[in-house]
Amino acid sequence: MLFAILAAPIGDRTPQLFRFQDIVFNDKHGIDLSDQEQSILGDLAYDLDFYQPDPAARRHPCYGEDRLATFIHEGLQTLALEHPEWRTSH
Secondary structure (H helix, E strand, O other), rough: OHHHHHHHHHHHHHHHHHHHHHHHHHHOOOOOOOOOHHHHHHHHHHHHOOOOOOOOOOOOOOEEEHHHHHHHHHHHHHHHHHHHHOOOOO
């Protein structure tokens, strides 16, 4: 789902972000997560709350595309640290 957010056109990202947040905040994932995994995804969902795609409407502490990608990549990296078996070698 996080990769789909990044792959979506800029104007179409917000509904997908809301869906991700709903899944995380309302425990609608249907999978068993450790407390650490839930904490990582919860922190990411909170950070994504400040995404604003429209530069004209953006005010502190809101951010745009660059930080959105950074937050998602950092969240995925943190999850990968918790699960070395998820990493792939290139």
